[in-house]
Amino acid sequence: MTMDKYKKTKIPSLRTFITAAISIIVTVVLLCSIWFCYSRTSAILTENYENSITQNLELINHQFIEQIDLIDSIIPLYLADTIISEPLESVDTGKQSAENRLQIEKQMSYLYYSTSLASKNFTNSIYIISQDETIFKIGTSSSPEPAEFQCRELLKTLDKKEPKLICQTLPRDDGNIYFIRNLFSSNTGNYIGTFIINIDKDRFLSYHTKDLDPSWFLCLYNSSMAVFSDPDMEKECMALKEHGQRIGELSFQTARLNDREYFVASQELSGLDLTSSVAAPKSLMFADLNxxxxxYLLLLTGIVLIGLFTAIAISRAITKPIDKMIYNINQISEKKQSALPPMKIYREFDVWADSFNKMLKQLDIYYNDIFQKQLLLKNSEIHALQTQMNPHFLLNTLNTIAWKAQISDNEEIYQMVISLGEFLKANTLSKEQDCIALEKELRYVKFYIYLQQQRFEDKISCDIRVPETLMHFLIPCFSIQPLVENAIVHGLEPKTGKGKLIVQILETDDHCMEISIIDNGVGFPKDFQVRDIASSDTDSHTHIGLKNLDRRLFLLYGDMAHLSIDSTPGVCTSISFKIPISRGGGVSLHDL
Known part of the structure; x- marks a missing residue:
């Protein structure tokens, strides 16, 4: 075999193996380095994101606390003013005249604009509600006329004994945040009213998030409220709230919000039952990482290419003497030289060449003896072939006998010889092809049944039930005849009395052909399995034909085509199998 012929085979060469091995080693090392670089860079970026997010949250929380302290600090100013505090101390606050109410609200407005809270421009209105629920209100220049329905809604849920500042929102008013504090008398300590500041949510959050990355969002929440800086992040904020509040020191974690991964830093604001969280999409880190x-990947690509070229060079250096050795062996096989030349490149190859030349000399010694033995064997084979009967000679002889019977008007012998000839012809053709049309298969089955009926005279009757629509589809050659033979020889022949044989073929709902051979013979023993049949060279009355057919059907169509046996001894026995309907006839045994 020449080198070109070796190249056409699927066996890899040593050069290919060495090149592949070196390439795989280099690739594995580089992949490990990529993994290390990726994991290390990811850890560094995660740490940087953690520092950046927590620093932003701390800055925002510091601003929050400053603003809350500012909001909380104006309440004592209002209580210290006698124009406001005296009506609140009075039991009949609601009997104040319109002039007194106007004076109180003017004083409230004056005090508001005298504080630095007015310069922040995120206050909508201020309410003071007395203990008899009389409402004094002022609006800012940046807001419309304040309404009172918010106060009524807030009072329904307010605990008038709560001394701390409360932050709350209303379900039907998602544009405002309310800071609420109960007012108590400095003389008696009793509840005298409620102070409410209405803060515009958007302006308040924008003030604190002006330095925040646009892709991040801020969320403020407690058990009764949740506000967020980005209106598109409502679902994420609600999912963040469900994770629970982070009490005490600042915490950092990775959370899955609305099917997306986020870095989240959270901390509870001191003095308020309120938690602030800053969330950043984790995908931003992966974008930076990529x-x-x-x-780095460009550098690795260059290293891989250098490694590949190095592998090719090393493999060529190793395999070059092997190629030379193979060339010399091919020259010897083509009788162009008689021995291998010395291989001085590597010591191992030189030793191998010397041993190979010694082997060639030993082969020359035995050549003549082997040649003589081959001549004797060839003569024996020719003699054996001469003694074989040509199947065409046998068929021609049967046709001659049939012609003689027809001339003698012996129709019965004529039909039997014709049937036997056709059956032998089918058997010969089955060795040349794997599949046959169902119509032809049934024709050979009928010849076989006819011969058996002539043998047993009127003992066996047969009924073939096959739809015409299935006649042109292909089935494996001689797949029905072995079942018919088994039914007659093992079922009906031992039976006392007349026997009935049915060949039934149906099309199933799953576009398959179900072939069944039914007889009323002696049947099979209980728990009989086709795959348990053992081969026998001495006993001809075995079911080995069933086992062979079962194996052939399995190789062609798989598990679905195994033979199925349903037998009630002496009553009814059915052997069936199922194959897909196909004009292609399934898979050829020659392809297996």
Whole structure:
């Protein structure tokens, strides 16, 4: 075999193996380095994101506390003013005249604009509600006329004994945040009213998030409220709230919000039952990570190419003497030289060449003896072939006998010889092809049944039930005849009295052909299995034909085509199998 012929085979060469081995080693090392670089860079970026997010949250919380302290600090100013505090101390606050109410609200407005809270421009209105629920209200220049329905809604849920500042929102008013504090008398300590500041949510959050990355969002929440800086992040904020409040020191974690991964830093604001959280999409970190890895991957690509060329060079250096040795062996096989030349490149190859030349000399010694033995064997084979009967000679002889019977007007012998000839012809053709049309298969089955009926005279009757629509489809050659033979020889022949044989073929709902051979013979023993049949060279009355057919059907169509046996001894026995309907006839045994 020449080198070109070896190249056409699927066996890899040593050069290919060495090149592949070195390439795989280099690739594994580089992949490990990529993994290390990726994991290490990811850890560094995660740490940087943690520092950045927590620093932003701490800054925002510091601003929150400053603003809350500012909001809380104006309440004592209002209580210290006698124009406001005296009506609140009075039991009949609601009997104040319109002039007194106007004076109180003017004083409230004056005090508001005298504080730095007015310069922040996120206050909508201020309410003071007396103990008899009389409402004094002022609006800012940046807000419309304040309404009173918010106060009524807030009072329904307010605990008038709560001394701390409360932050709350209303379900039907998602644009405002309310800071609420109960007022108590400095003389008696009794509840005298409620102070409410209405803060515009959007302006308040924008003030605190002006330095926040646009892709991040801020969320403020407690058990009764949740506000967020980005209106598109409502679902994420609600999912963040469901994770629970983070009490005490600042915490950092990775959370899945609305099917998306986020870095989240959270902390409870001191003095308020309120938690602030800053969330950043984790995908931003991966974008930064991919950007960092691009240059690294370009460098690795160059290293891989250098490694590949190095592998090819090393493999050529190792395999070059092997190629030379193979070339010389091919020259010897083509009788162009008689021995291998010395291989001085590597010591191992030189030893191998010397041993190979010694083997060639030993082969020359035995050549003549082997040649003589081959001549004797060839003569024996020719003699054996001469003694074989040509199947065409046998068929021609049967046709001659049939012609003689027809001339002698012996129709019965004529039909039997014709049937036997056709059956032998089918058997010969089955060795040349794997599949046959169902119509032809049934024709050979009928010849076989006819011969058996002539043998047993009127003992066996047969009924063939096959739809015409199935006649042109292909089935495996001689797949029905072995079942018919088994039914007659093992079922009906031992039976006392007349026997009935039915060949039934049906099309199933799953576009398959179900072939069944039914007889009323002696049947099979209980728990009989086709695959348990053992081969026998001495006993001809075995079911080995069933086992062979079962194996052939399995190789062609798989598990679905195994033979199925349903037998009630002496009553009814059915052997069936199922194959897909196909004009292609399934898979050829020659392809297996």
């Amino acid at each position: 950007s960092i890895l691009k240059s």
